[in-house]
Amino acid sequence: MMSVGQPAWEVVTVADRAEYWLESHWYFAVAYMILAVLAVAAMVVALGMGLIYGERKIAAHFQCRMGPMRVGYHGILQSIADTIKLLLKEDIVPERADKVLHLVGPFLTLVVTILILGVLPYSPLLQLADVSLGVLYLTALSGLSVLGLLLGGWSSNNKWSLLGGMRAAAQVISYEITATLALLVVTMFAGTLTLSGIVQSQAQGWWVWRAHGVGLLSMGLFMIAATAEINRTPFDIPEGESELTGGFHTEYSGLRFAFFFLAEFINMFVVAGITVTLFLGGWMPLRIGNWETFNNLMGLIPPSLWFLGKVVVMVFVLMWFRWTFPRMRVDQLMRLEWKFLLPIGFINLFAAAVIILCKWYFFPV
Amino acid sequence: MTEFQQIERKQITFGGKPVPVAVVHPLDRASKAPSVLKGLVRGMRLTLGYFLRPWKVVTRQYPENRQTLRFPQRYRAMLTMIHDSQGFHRCTACKLCEKACPNGSIRVITQKGLLEGVNKLDQYIWRMDSCLLCNACVQACPFGALKMTHSFENAVYDRRLLVYNLNRYAGPPAKVLAAEPDTAKRRQMMEPRGRFDGPLPLNEGLKPVLAKTQESPVRETSA
Incomplete structure (x- = not known):
């Protein structure tokens, strides 16, 4: 659903470029593929280090502390030192653990995260692949991510790990519903499942305000559900240290633990990215209907910067949640989902349908 | 609900x-x-x-801010005997602090005064290794001869270096000394005492050898 009377934001993905070269010069296509893989790998490393440093610093300042200060200027190199330490650490596998699954668990968790990184639209020209069932793909993958935690907890042969894994599974399955209901609202408004299509549909305004309250509510629902799905405080009961020592990663050390850790932090970026793409216009600048001058002014800032800025804000909000709210109990968690969020989600979906039918939202197409 | x-x-x-x-x-x-x-x-x-x-961050970057350290007023790290500008202390060796100490970390050794014929301080032994820093000795002292100072960098490599002799001279308190007009006589009444002149409990009483850097292991900070 392209907006009418707006400059066309033509999306060219890396996959498109590769496909273009496939017929004439197939090695260009291969080069693009390798480039994409390298870019994602570099992104994983950079994001992991940057987010860990950011989280430590921000958490510290939320608590009147300073965080890392010793390694480099204001501890900038701390993440690098930690990475080297984790790489050199001994990789301990429990004697009676399921060796294969113990390895597959963290690997799967990280792979799922990377797969989502591949479809996020960073800018019209910077997207690895535009899956035609984008939203469905996201939903499927976030359901799959719990499998890694469950495998890790199961294979460790440790009661705490098992409990942590089970809790993660129960939690993610529950909150998946709310997250999907929130995603459905945007899908209905945008009329498409592709992520770049959803971004393009927000050329006249981001869905968070254009959808008359429904958008704001579904964004709130999605943020809560997504925080639960990536197991961050206040929903971090799968690894609740006070109850389960370390939860699903009790028996993990060295590089395998680093995988879990990395996936957890990149998931934060992924969740922020999805929220931004669906509700805050992705790389789309702040545009309001047909206010030509305003739109042109906003268009001066390149789309990739818009995406980055919005993601940074959302990541900060996630961290803000984490360092403010106390952890919930298991029963409180389930009650919140099944008794509050789920009914609200359904009512919200219904209201969205009514709003779309009656064209009550701003700038209806 | x-x-x-x-x-x-x-x-x-x-x-x-x-x-x-x-x-x-x-x-x-x-x-x-x-x-x-x-x-x-x-x-x-x-x-x-x-x-x-x-x-408003409360963290202090410790080794870097040594010169600008700020302490809470009642911070207690090191028991000190107050010596005035002329080097006189106010201890009358009444041993109230020794009785007040819950750990027995304080030992007041007295000597018979040669000139005035009463008990006076010989050695004021304070064992930091068993001290709680509970401040009971300071509160017990009727003459205000003791105080807690902020010098907290007390780590040493030899345990014996934690047994301190707090008085700088053996002899009568400042009040008695001030009553004596003759400077030479006053000198006679005082006998110098060093920081580690107390009993040395370990290593068969051998005196520990101070390394160059440990020559003054106690950094006095102004109260």
């Missing part, structure tokens, strides 16, 4: 007889949602307030 209290049990009179009934309030919990949200928002405002005021 727990979940079960949504059902209120009470009795009504029906036909002259009390009948137990259950009144259900399903929306009671839901009506609490705004206050819950308000609490969450208040918490987030508080943490953001901390975040936006980096000058």
Whole structure:
């Protein structure tokens, strides 16, 4: 659903470029593929280090502390030192653990995260692949991510790990519903499942305000559900240290633990990215209907910067949640989902349908 | 309010007889949602307030800020005997501090005065290794001869270096000395005592050898 009377934001993905070269010069296509893989790998490393440093610093300042200060200027190199330490650490596998699954668990968790990184639209020209069932793909993958935690907890042969894994599974399955209901609202408004299509549909305004309250509510629902799905405080009961020592990663050390850790932090970026793409216009600048001058002014800032800025804000909000709210109990968690969020989600979906039918939202197409 | 209290049990009179009934309030919990949200928002405002005021950080970068260290007024790290500008202390060797000490970390050794014929201080032994820094000795002292100072860098490699002799000279307190007009006589009444002149409990009483850097292991800071 392209907006009418707006400059066309033509999306060219890396996959498109590769496909273009496939017929004439197939090695260009291969080069693009390798480039994409390298870019994602570099992104994983950079994001992991940057987010860990950011989280430590921000958490510290939320608590009147300073965080890392010793390694480099204001501890900038701390993440690098930690990475080297984790790489050199001994990789301990429990004697009676399921060796294969113990390895597959963290690997799967990280792979799922990377797969989502591949479809996020960073800018019209910077997207690895535009899956035609984008939203469905996201939903499927976030359901799959719990499998890694469950495998890790199961294979460790440790009661705490098992409990942590089970809790993660129960939690993610529950909150998946709310997250999907929130995603459905945007899908209905945008009329498409592709992520770049959803971004393009927000050329006249981001869905968070254009959808008359429904958008704001579904964004709130999605943020809560997504925080639960990536197991961050206040929903971090799968690894609740006070109850389960370390939860699903009790028996993990060295590089395998680093995988879990990395996936957890990149998931934060992924969740922020999805929220931004669906509700805050992705790389789309702040545009309001047909206010030509305003739109042109906003268009001066390149789309990739818009995406980055919005993601940074959302990541900060996630961290803000984490360092403010106390952890919930298991029963409180389930009650919140099944008794509050789920009914609200359904009512919200219904209201969205009514709003779309009656064209009550701003700038209806 | 727990979940079960949504059902209120009470009795009504029906036909002259009390009948137990259950009144259900399903929306009671839901009506609490705004206050819950308000609490969450208040918490987030508080943490953001901390975040936006980096000058309120309580962390001190210790080794770097040694020159500008600030202590709370009642911070206690090291028991010290107060010596005035002329080097006189006020201890009369009454041993009240020794009695007040819960750990027996203080030992006051007295000597018979040669000139004035009363008990006076010989050695004031304070064992830091067993001290609680509870301040009971300072409070017990009727003459204000003791105080707690802020010098906290007391780590040493030899345990024996934690047994201190607090008085710098053996002899009568400042009041007695001040009454004596003759300087030469005053000198006679005083006998110098060093920091580690106390008993050395370990290593068969051998005196520990101070390394060059440990020559003054106690860094005196102004109170």
